[in-house]
Amino acid sequence: MKLFQSIFGGGETVGSYPESLIEMATERTVDGTDSRLRLLPGYRKRLRKPVIQAIDHVVALVDSFSTLVAAGRNDHGAEPRLAAIFASAEAMLDAFGRDQALAHFLSSPDGVGCPRVTALLLAERTERNILGMDLVGDRVQQDVAQVTVSFSGHRLLDPRCSEEETRRQLKRRAFDHLLSLALTRIAEGRVKREDLKRQSDLLRRKLAALERGGWGFDAPEGAPPDSATLATELDTVTAQLHSLGADADVLKVHLETVAELLGEAPSRIWADEITLYLDPMNIQRDARDPSARRIVLQELHNAQGRSAVMLPISITPEELPKREDLVTAAQRYLY
Numbered sequence: 001m002k003l004f005q006s007i008f009g010g011g012e013t014v015g016s017y018p019e020s021l022i023e024m025a026t027e028r029t030v031d032g033t034d035s036r037l038r039l040l041p042g043y044r045k046r047l048r049k050p051v052i053q054a055i056d057h058v059v060a061l062v063d064s065f066s067t068l069v070a071a072g073r074n075d076h077g078a079e080p081r082l083a084a085i086f087a088s089a090e091a092m093l094d095a096f097g098r099d100q101a102l103a104h105f106l107s108s109p110d111g112v113g114c115p116r117v118t119a120l121l122l123a124e125r126t127e128r129n130i131l132g133m134d135l136v137g138d139r140v141q142q143d144v145a146q147v148t149v150s151f152s153g154h155r156l157l158d159p160r161c162s163e164e165e166t167r168r169q170l171k172r173r174a175f176d177h178l179l180s181l182a183l184t185r186i187a188e189g190r191v192k193r194e195d196l197k198r199q200s201d202l203l204r205r206k207l208a209a210l211e212r213g214g215w216g217f218d219a220p221e222g223a224p225p226d227s228a229t230l231a232t233e234l235d236t237v238t239a240q241l242h243s244l245g246a247d248a249d250v251l252k253v254h255l256e257t258v259a260e261l262l263g264e265a266p267s268r269i270w271a272d273e274i275t276l277y278l279d280p281m282n283i284q285r286d287a288r289d290p291s292a293r294r295i296v297l298q299e300l301h302n303a304q305g306r307s308a309v310m311l312p313i314s315i316t317p318e319e320l321p322k323r324e325d326l327v328t329a330a331q332r333y334l335y
Contacts, residue, residue: 017055025051025175029262032179033186034254046255050262057265058174062167064271066298068118071096071313080293081311084278085123085151095154097321105159106317117315118166119159122308123151125299132283147284149276151309163312174269181268181303182261186254268303271310 026047030037037043069079076082076089086092096102102119105111127149134144158169261268277285277292285292301307 017052021055022048022051025055028175029179029182029258032176033183033258034251036251037255037258040251040255043255046259047262050259054175054178054262054265057269058171058178061174061269061271062171065120065167065170065310065312068163068312068314071121072316072319080295081297083280084149084276084282084293084295084297085121085154085309085311093319094321096156096315097323099154099156102156102159102315103323110161111159114161114317117159117161117317118163119156119313119315120166120170121311121313122153122155122157122300124153125297125307125309126150126152127284149278149282149284153308159315163314166312177302178262178265178268179258182258184304185257185261189253189257269301271298271300273297274299274309 023044026044029047029051030043069075069081071079071082071092073089073093076086076092082092086095102117105117106114111117127147130146130148131143132146132148133140133142134146135141158166158173160166160169274297276295276297277287277289278295279285279289279291279293287294297309297311299307300310
């Protein structure tokens with residue numbers, strides 16, 4: 001939890017960080033991917049530039065998130081983004097009341113008594129083609145092709161009592177997400193290496209059997225390939241294994257994997273802006289349609305193809321529906 005506490009909200013500029021922060025981020029990188037990297041001499045030097053590049057990116061990314069939006073009962077109808085993401089003020093407050101991250105924070109020592117809570121709202125956007133009724137000219141027409149936009153999977157990230165602290169936590173979260181992507185790439189390389197080893201062993205056994213003049217006691221499935229074909233396959237698999245690094249070089253490969261991914265941070269996690277023109281039923285309209293509301297949203301993406309609409313919001317806990325105690329509810333039904 002100490003990572004980035006010395007920056008992210010302290011007025012520092014991108015690219016100008018204390019050495020303690022760079023050191024801490026480097027060690028967090030190692031702990032979050034492969035702690036054995038510490039066995040390699042010079043691992044800090046190799047990771048220094050990529051780590052700084054990753055910090056630069058997550059600082060700029062979170063700082064680019066839109067300004068805070070009040071998300072209270074009276075704000076829903078007045079804020080087009082909230083009105084698009086939630087069907088009603090009641091549905092919005094109910095979603096907040098059921099959010100586990102918010103509930104956990106409000107019951108923690110830091111959250112008890114907090115008058116307003118800041119968090120990042122995420123929701124998945126879905127566009128669906130439908131046939132509906134519409135006013136064409138002065139006549140109501142059926143089976144009109146329309147596109148409806150819906151939002152689901154609402155959840156809150158990093159609820160805190162101040163916007164500054166929420167953004168600091170979001171920057172740490174974005175950095176950690178890059179580490180998870182690096183770890184995924186390492187795991188994929190490990191699986192590929194093991195698979196190629198199995199292929200290599202099988203091809204060597206087949207080739208050895210051919211060179212001995214037979215396939216042993218097992219009946220071959222179909223016509224056996226000639227030795228030249230098997231040798232070519234074996235050479236291909238061997239070359240692929242070599243490109244992944246020998247067993248003795250695995251840690252070096254892992255270090256390069258982590259360094260490369262952190263250096264690619266802008267293409268691993270990013271945000272863009274989308275503009276929608278929606279009527280009160282969340283049906284897409286032409287920008288000139290009188291019923292259209294212009295809604296500008298930010299969408300967060302990662303390299304695994306996942307995306308979510310995001311909106312920094314401010315919540316008043318007193319407006320949330322009361323959560324019923326599970327023990328009390330069970331007793332009411334049992335007795």
